[in-house]
Amino acid sequence: MSIDWKKYDPGECYDEIISTPGYARAAARNLTSWLRGLSEEDLQARKVDAELAIIDKGVTFTVYSDGENIDRAWPFDIIPRVIPIREWRRVEAGLKQRLQALNLFINDLYHDRKIIRDKVIPKTLIEKSKGFRKECVGITPPHKVWANICGSDLVRDNDGTIYVLEDNLRVPSGVSYMIENREVTKRVLPELFENNTILPVDDYPDRLLEMLQSISRSRRAEPEVVVLTPGIYNSAYFEHAFLARTMGAELVEGADLMVDKDDCVYMKTIQGPARVDVIYRRIDDLFLDPEVFNPDSALGVPGLMRAWRKGKVALANAPGCGVADDKVVYSYVPDIIRYYLDEDPLLPNVPTYRCNDKKQREHVMANLETMVVKPANESGGYGMLVGPQSTATEREEFRRLISRNPRNYIGQPALTLSTAPALCEGTLEPRHLDLRPFILQGRDTHVTAGGLTRVAMKRGSLVVNSSQGGGSKDTWVVDNESG
């Protein structure tokens, strides 16, 4: 028996592939008709192939459980998610606009603070931000860009609108899985690549290297770029090793680097100390330099901040850029774009209520059952209240948390995330998903073609995190317009 698309019903949700039961969206038609030609057994066999490919290639993520770190095979659903190129071009322009504005904003905060003097955003917001680093005041990184690598989470609501849910500016991860997902799909569904024009994604390591070299301060023709990892116990270690390998850069730990009397950074090699020009750091700000931040940090490099401040080494992302990775700052991004670029935002924010404003707080408190409440500074979905799925006790708890520290909370109406078909026990069923594209900014700005699609593999669930039963999909930006 083969797939009957008429039986696939996404219900109220916006589905990325099917518009109404039996009818595929234009860019997905090649995909759905090809899938219809496959038997259930064939589809199942390809799923098994994909699982084997992932094990063979050693694509893993690390979870911490029972006091031990375990490498698990990366969860992957073989049915790709399709985005038409015209829509993608609009999203791409919106993401570039957003990151450019955010970088102007961060640079302003560490210099003249015009945006505060002009009363577009309140002063207290920055002073109480956990991501603000007074050590960075007055510094100007190359091209005035602080966040060189950004992973923005996009979601689509019922009515088809794509919203930016958050901007991850600190050490966003996931891009290696975007590339590996494509590799696996090419192995297990090769026929599909013949009849579709799918934008490639495997140029990312080259783009990343190009961007990193563009922020080097040294005059060397080929600046030495390294990837700084906290080590094998970090949950994203696979990605650190992947990016270092594909860029041809050294993967270093803090102890491999040292800052000498000349304030330059060197890595310890068997040839002796070798000068380092650019560090793609995958370590949090507070662990970067025990002389300046957390003195107990064994992950960092003593003197690194000194070297950076004197312009002897470039750090991506720049320390202190996390000030813009804050849910309350997020709510001001449309204003930030208008203020610095004098343009209207191309991509909307999810409507956001700030709890430090009395009126908005009252609105959140009165509508907890239909809202999502998030703390300003957490990432990875921690400390959140998902209203529609919450108990009365949990809502009571959040009422208390919010009144105690209103600056730390925002509320957003709970969206109904869009769906796409996923292979679940032999049949295709709609599952909710999001999308994380990656934006690079150095001398130029670049956006990945698509990004990492994460999918909640449990029916009705909105939790896409891989540590909590989430899966992932290959993401296709399909050119269905040119010849």
Added chain:
Amino acid sequence: MLSRVARRVYWMARYIERAENTARLVNTYHFLLLDLPRGTRVGWDILPVITGGYNQFSERYQRHDERNTVKFLLADSNNPSSLINSIAFARENCRTSREVLPGHAWEQLNELKLYADAHITDALPRRGRFEILTEIIHRCQQLTGLLAGTMTHDHGYDFIRIGRNLERSDMSTRVVDVGALSLQGADDSSGLDVHVWTSMLKALNAYQMYRKDVQIGVHCSDVVSFLLQNDYYPRSVAHCLDQVEECLGDLPLHKDTLAPLREVRRRVNRLKPGKLNANSLHAEVDRLQVGFSDIHKKIRETWFD
């Protein structure tokens, strides 16, 4: 190449070799003791003496019998050079330098650790010991072969060979030391020495190769010469040192490291096994081991620190 990565692959190779050698030593010693006449003074506690852990052993164990010695050497997690610790350290060094090693090396080493952890207590009583230790030896050899056959022979591989050969030459001198200590004060006419030296050759898998090389019987001076001075036998000290010298020459900044190596190599050449008795042989072996440690120190200073 990063110094840290060089250090880790070097130690990985040393620990794999050490695990294999410890397994061999326990395996053969067991057979030697079976052959010795009752009442011979040689005991199990020679093994902690020659592996350098005697003080720790006697502090923690009251009875110096077979069971405690074997437990100390194989399964004691507080003994830094016990077999299971060697395997665990090898695995940890491999785990943290996976990006320069062939993928299967990590998988096999990981499996070796799982095997050793699951079976090592069964290797404590005599029954089962031989089979489990032999399996561990095979797996170590498989790893060595896998690295030789699938890893690019670059600087990383040089550090692996250096680590392996230094550890190997160190163990060969220790085996000679067991022989020397076993025969201390023994009557020459007892015929004991043939048993002892045959066992020592077997501990290094050298018996057949020795036989091919030396047609007359098993004599102390010939065995010592074979294990220390033979240019072609891969576990003899002379051969191991030549391998190390070749690798050192490949590496950048190697100039200072050659001096301590050549010094030990000359000492090996000058040895006259025929003129040594048990005591002077023991002293000679001691000096060689100090020399190995000097080579290691120089390597550490040059590339790892």
